[in-house]
Amino acid sequence: MKLQLNGTAVETKASTLAALLDDEGFGGAKVATAVNSEFVPEGMRGCHTLYDGDRVEVLAPMQGG
Amino acid sequence: MRDFYGTSLPNGFMLGTAQYPSPAILADAFKRSGASVATVSLRRESGQDRAGQDFWELIRELNVHILPNTAGCHSAREAVTTAYMAREVFDTKWIKLEVIGEEDTLQPDVFGLVEAARILSEDGFQVFPYTTEDLVVADRLLNVGCEVLMPWGAPIGSGLGLNNVFGLRAMRAHFPDVPLVIDAGLGVPSQAAQAMELGYDAVLLNTAVAKAGDPAAMAEAFAKAIEAGTLATIADPMEQRDMAEPSTPVIGKAFLS
Numbered sequence: 126m127k128l129q130l131n132g133t134a135v136e137t138k139a140s141t142l143a144a145l146l147d148d149e150g151f152g153g154a155k156v157a158t159a160v161n162s163e164f165v166p167e168g169m170r171g172c173h174t175l176y177d178g179d180r181v182e183v184l185a186p187m188q189g190g
Numbered sequence: 191m192r193d194f195y196g197t198s199l200p201n202g203f204m205l206g207t208a209q210y211p212s213p214a215i216l217a218d219a220f221k222r223s224g225a226s227v228a229t230v231s232l233r234r235e236s237g238q239d240r241a242g243q244d245f246w247e248l249i250r251e252l253n254v255h256i257l258p259n260t261a262g263c264h265s266a267r268e269a270v271t272t273a274y275m276a277r278e279v280f281d282t283k284w285i286k287l288e289v290i291g292e293e294d295t296l297q298p299d300v301f302g303l304v305e306a307a308r309i310l311s312e313d314g315f316q317v318f319p320y321t322t323e324d325l326v327v328a329d330r331l332l333n334v335g336c337e338v339l340m341p342w343g344a345p346i347g348s349g350l351g352l353n354n355v356f357g358l359r360a361m362r363a364h365f366p367d368v369p370l371v372i373d374a375g376l377g378v379p380s381q382a383a384q385a386m387e388l389g390y391d392a393v394l395l396n397t398a399v400a401k402a403g404d405p406a407a408m409a410e411a412f413a414k415a416i417e418a419g420t421l422a423t424i425a426d427p428m429e430q431r432d433m434a435e436p437s438t439p440v441i442g443k444a445f446l447s
Binding site: 131132146149150151154155156157158159162163164166167182183184185186187188189190 | 206207208209210216229230231232233234235236237238240241242243245246249258259261267268271274275276278279280346374396397
């Protein structure tokens with residue numbers, strides 16, 4: 126299926142958010158996630174099913190004022 | 191200094207982590223600032239370079255309180271979602287709540303701000319709202335659960351200092367028990383000293399240090415100004431007056447004319 130990952134189109138076979146993060150190189154990283162503008166806590170990623178067209182955001186610590 | 195949600199800080203210096211020439215200069219600036227709080231943000235991470243992970247290690251080594259922000263959010267909903275994500279990543283209830291309402295001035299959307307502050311406070315967040323000096327808005331923020339207020343000094347990144355001293359002084363007088371932080375707009379250390387002399391508990395700044403020719407030296411300069419302003423407030427400044435009053439006694443003055 127096709128998704129938007131941080132604004133970029135990706136083709137994936139991952140069926141859950143946790144699987145997508147592993148496939149895309151985020152394994153073990155300190156990140157927070159949202160799907161279709163809704164926060165998905167870390168503990169829910171394994172059971173959060175992804176669907177074609179979902180917009181996934183993966184955010185990490187960054188400089189800020 | 192008043193506590194921030196039960197946390198006592200050793201000084202009133204809150205320093206941002208953005209726009210430094212390099213991570214090493216950022217770390218050096220923090221060391222020389224003695225700042226007790228670092229503001230941070232969340233941005234999209236790449237699975238390839240994982241830049242955020244290196245930054246997180248750098249911040250942890252600073253050994254300061256972390257205050258995540260919702261910078262760049264333009265609606266209450268966006269800010270609330272960002273706050274939830276920040277709480278998980280940074281493992282803190284503190285959130286510097288920004289809901290931007292106008293692009294040229296980056297003025298807060300105070301209506302969205304109050305709404306987001308209500309939602310987050312009800313869910314256990316300890317909200318540091320980036321607001322204006324408007325007393326009515328301040329009262330609404332306190333009513334929905336905020337225990338700290340952060341009025342702007344001037345537009346973010348402008349370096350203009352305290353644009354509305356009257357309003358800021360009124361805010362201090364109106365809320366004598368509320369911790370108040372000047373957030374944004376400071377450009378030089380004297381403006382930070384002025385903020386502390388008004389009785390504010392802390393200042394939050396970033397660009398003035400990060401964009402200085404020597405950020406670490408400027409960080410130290412701000413630290414000294416904040417310390418001076420704090421001490422001056424404790425020392426209880428004299429009353430201002432419009433007309434002169436001789437400081438040298440006139441009694442005993444020789445008649446020489």
